[in-house]
Amino acid sequence: MIANNMIIYKKLNQQGYRITKAREKILEILSKSPKHLSVDDIYLAIKSRGENVGTATIYRAVDSLAKTGIIRKLSLLNGRASFEIINKEISTHHHHLVCRNCQTVIDYSDFIKEEIFLMKKLEKIVSKIHQFKIEDHQLSFTGLCKSCKGGD
Amino acid sequence: MIANNMIIYKKLNQQGYRITKAREKILEILSKSPKHLSVDDIYLAIKSRGENVGTATIYRAVDSLAKTGIIRKLSLLNGRASFEIINKEISTHHHHLVCRNCQTVIDYSDFIKEEIFLMKKLEKIVSKIHQFKIEDHQLSFTGLCKSCKGGD
């Protein structure tokens, strides 16, 4: 059982999911990771402990964990999905700046107060208008990075 | 040649890309579509006109078009990339709402004045702080859609 997480177990039970070794291992890996992991990352992390969980199982497990809102599924631009625990305390939320020329992705989380305030306001407006329960957001700006825009 | 778009041609030329039949067809398809299309969608749309462009070519073409900032690459949660024209005049810019339960993606472009204003303000702040030339943004909110959150 992973540290102090009756809440997670409850969430699973409530939706008819069982607490299994595979799910526990995956949650443990994800909760210890500072960043989102792909299915393959999870597979390898488990392997490196001398244990084994098939990738098909991992795909099915992350799917159920995401459905219950325990983890978050991300789709970045690299063609594979990745996952992270939803836990405002632990995960550092960030936004992205993607350079269309050199493809560099800058993660930034040094939001200034004003940016955070604006995002919150936006969430509130959008959730109301579209009757959608917003739990999370992903924001990326595309353009030219400092060096690609010249005038470096 | 697709309608009134010397600007696009210029952008391609400036970066050493050529104006080819395949790129023209893809741009025409994308500019006529009200929503983002996957590579396969584009492939089929071209096919349905009795023409043909191989998928490998489409992958390479959208890649170059995205690099030049003519189209935008999106990675939603459905496991495949999709593309849309970046052109405030033609395509209506939109944001996304992605349901973590049923995976439905809702595109919305009925921004209220306040949302537009907030996004512009955000862009200004972020571009200044990170010395990044922002040309475009992608925003998606994740959570539960009207029917999945219950209380429908």
Added chain:
DNA sequence: TTAAGTGCAAATATTTTGCAATGAG
């Protein structure tokens, strides 16, 4: 002319599925 671009088929990911065996409740 000549480098960029294309088509096709083959190679690589990535994700899903079928099914018999296992295990949680």
Added chain:
DNA sequence: CTCATTGCAAAATATTTGCACTTAA
């Protein structure tokens, strides 16, 4: 006990690459 879950291998998808041929500039 019984149904959700797993493991494995096979199937289905999605994307990339090699290479000879074609074409835009």
